[in-house]
Amino acid sequence: MTILETARLRLEPCSPEHLEGLHAMNRLPEVMRYIGNGEPETLEGTQLMIERVRQRWRHFGYSWWSFIDRASGRVAGAGAVQHLRREAEPPDDLDRLRDQPLELGWRLHPDFWRQGLASEAAQRMARFAFEPLGAPRLLAVRHPDNLASGRVMDRLGMCYLGLDTWYGAPLATHGIERDAWLAR
Ligand SMILES: CC(C)(COP(=O)(O)OP(=O)(O)OC[C@H]1O[C@@H](n2cnc3c(N)ncnc32)[C@H](O)[C@@H]1OP(=O)(O)O)[C@@H](O)C(=O)NCCC(=O)NCCS
Numbered sequence: 001m002t003i004l005e006t007a008r009l010r011l012e013p014c015s016p017e018h019l020e021g022l023h024a025m026n027r028l029p030e031v032m033r034y035i036g037n038g039e040p041e042t043l044e045g046t047q048l049m050i051e052r053v054r055q056r057w058r059h060f061g062y063s064w065w066s067f068i069d070r071a072s073g074r075v076a077g078a079g080a081v082q083h084l085r086r087e088a089e090p091p092d093d094l095d096r097l098r099d100q101p102l103e104l105g106w107r108l109h110p111d112f113w114r115q116g117l118a119s120e121a122a123q124r125m126a127r128f129a130f131e132p133l134g135a136p137r138l139l140a141v142r143h144p145d146n147l148a149s150g151r152v153m154d155r156l157g158m159c160y161l162g163l164d165t166w167y168g169a170p171l172a173t174h175g176i177e178r179d180a181w182l183a184r
Contacts, residue, residue: 001013001057001061002061002062002128002132004065004124004125004128005124006120006121006123006124007120008069008070008071008117008120009067009068009069009070009076009117009120009121009124010067010068010070011065011066011067011068011079011121011124011125012065012066012068013053013054013057013063013064013065013066014049014050014053014054014063014064014065014066014078015050015054015066016047016050018050018066018075019043019046019047019050020075021066021074021075021109022046022049022050022066022075022078023041023043023046024075024109025075025077025078025107025108025109026040026041026045026046026049026107027040027041027042027043027046028040028109028110030110031107031108031109031110034142034143034145034146034149035107035143036167049064052090055094056082056094059094060082060083060094060098062080062081062082062128062129062133063080063081063082064078064079064080064082064105065078065079065080065125066078067079067108067117067121069112074109074111075109076108076109076111076112076117077106077107077108077109077112077117077118077121078106078107079104079105079106079107079118079121079122079125080103080104080105080106080125081102081103081104081125081128081129081133082102082103082105083097083098083100083101083102083103084100084101084102084103084139084141084166084167085097085100085166085167086100086165086166086167086168087167087168088167088168088169089168101137101138101139101175102129102133102135102137102138102139103138103139103140103141104122104125104126104129104138104139104140104156105140106118106121106122106125106149106152113148118148118149118152119152119155119156122152122155122156123156126138126156126176126181130178130181130182134178135178136177136178137175137176137177137178138158138175138176138181139158139161139173139174139175140152140153140156140158140173140174140175141164141166141167141171141172141173141174142171142172142174143169143171143172144163144170144171144172146172150172150174153174154174156176157176157180157181157184158174158175158176159174159175159176160172160173160174161173161174161175
C-alpha cells in the first residue's frame with residue numbers, strides 16, 4: 001500500500017486507526033451534501049467504508065487515502081484513485097470494475113477548506129495515477145452544484161466533458177488525458 005506526501009499532507013491508505021478522524025468528517029452534513037445520497041455517515045458506515053477500501057487496496061493496489069495534516073497529525077480529509085462505475089451499488093466481482101475509467105475523488109473536513117489542500121492532494125494523486133499506474137486518462141465527477149469541487153478539477157487542468165451517468169446519477173464529468181498532464 002502506497003503512502004504519498006505533499007508539502008502539507010501525508011496520504012496514508014485508509015486504515016482502522018483513522019476511523020475517528022474519518023468519521024468526524026463523514027458525519028458532517030456540509031461534507032456529505034453533494035456525495036452519494038447526501039446523508040451524513042454513521043460510525044458503522046465509516047467502519048464499513050474502511051473495510052471496503054482495505055479490500056480494494058489489496059485487489060487493485062490503489063484506493064482511498066486518509067489525508068493526514070503533517071503539522072497537527074489530524075485527519076484533514078480523504079481522497080482516492082479508483083474505478084468509476086455506472087451503477088449506484090458496487091458489483092460483487094471487483095474485477096468487473098477494471099475496464100471502467102479511473103477517477104480521482106476528494107473530501108476535506110471543513111477546518112481544512114479553502115487553503116488549497118484539496119488541490120495539493122489531487123495533484124499528488126494524479127501524478128500517482130499517471131506515472132506508476134500509467135493511466136491513459138483521468139476523470140473526476142461531481143454533483144453539478146458542487147462548484148468548489150469543480151474548481152479543484154479546473155486547477156488540475158481537467159476539461160468539462162458534460163453530464164454523464166455515474167453511480168446511478170447524472171454527474172458533471174471532467175477529464176484530462178495523460179499527454180496533456182505530462183505537457184503541463
Ligand atoms: C470540494 C473541497 C474538497 C474543496 O476543498 P478546498 O481545499 O477548499 O479546495 P481548494 O482550497 O483547493 O480550492 C479550490 C478552489 O475552489 C474554491 N472554493 C473553495 N470552496 C468553495 C465554495 N464553497 N464555492 C466556490 N468555490 C470554492 C477556492 O476558492 C479555489 O478556487 P481558486 O482555484 O480560484 O483559487 C471541499 O469543499 C470539500 O471537502 N467539500 C465537501 C466534500 C465534497 O464535496 N467533495 C467533492 C465531491 S465531488
